[in-house]
Amino acid sequence: MPRQPASFLPIADALRTRIRAGDWPVGERLPSRAHLAAEYDVSPMTMQRAVERLIIEGLLEGRAGSGTYVRTPRERLRMVRSRHRERRGGSPFRSDMAEQGKRGTWESHSQARVPAPDGIAHRLAIQPGDHCVRTAYEFLADGMPVQLSTSWEPMAITDGTPIVLPELGPLAGMGVVERMRTIGVVIDTAVEVPRPGRATQEEANMLGISVGDLLMRIERTYYDADGRPVETADITVPDVRWEIAYEIGIEQPE
Known part of the structure; x- marks a missing residue:
């Protein structure tokens, strides 16, 4: 059987597309992960992994006690x-x-x-x-x-x-x-x-x-x-x- 993509990857792709389209400008705080999980009808863990993926890519940054924000994309x-x-x-x-x-x-x-x-x-x-x-x-x-x-x-x-x-x-x-x-x-x-x-x-x-x-x-x-x-x-x-x-x-x- 072909290997199925991880369930969080399509969610990460959707969030990435919205960030690049300017739905959330640089410096803006994203809705809570619980809110996003409900919007996309996925588990909180799936949404957490999708957000963590974008943090690793440099599109988002987590601020302790404050939330997750859009950051300037990391330079390649x-x-x-x-x-x-x-x-x-x-x-x-x-x-x-x-x-x-x-x-x-x-x-x-x-x-x-x-x-x-x-x-x-x-x-x-x-x-x-x-x-x-x-x-x-x-x-x-x-x-x-x-x-x-x-x-x-x-x-x-x-x-x-x-x-x-x-x-x-x-x-x-x-x-x-x-x-x-x-x-x-x-x-x-x-x-x-x-x-x-x-x-x-x-x-x-x-x-x-x-x-x-x-x-x-x-x-x-x-x-x-x-x-x-x-x-x-x-x-x-x-x-x-x-x-x-x-x-x-x-x-x-x-």
């Missing part, structure tokens, strides 16, 4: 993926956020000697089970979640060097390209494969969005000058907050 920003982002030195993410006028930070957790799963091994051109360093990241802009990433680096390349753990040591936070360069590995190509997806419960919790919300999943792999894969990552970006744009350089004839 553009995240540019470009070869130039790797030429600025330091962390590309921090530079990306600085261009948006935001402070980019992140939290991370690394594990060494993690056996490479089949799919990761294929992307890194190593054998399944070969040891890697796996690092899970949560990237933040002004303290708010922006994207998630899970990175894999073959230990055959970094083991015994100061950069074996990406976020420890003197080059912590410098980005893959800068770190690898210090051990003689020159990265000159990045390949990204974007695919749309839907948020799992874990992703929704971490990104502050709803289960099933649209995501952009980017499979990125870095290659050195000899064409060897040296790092691969799965990057997750919430579509409700960010659009992905790719900048493509055009070589001019000599």
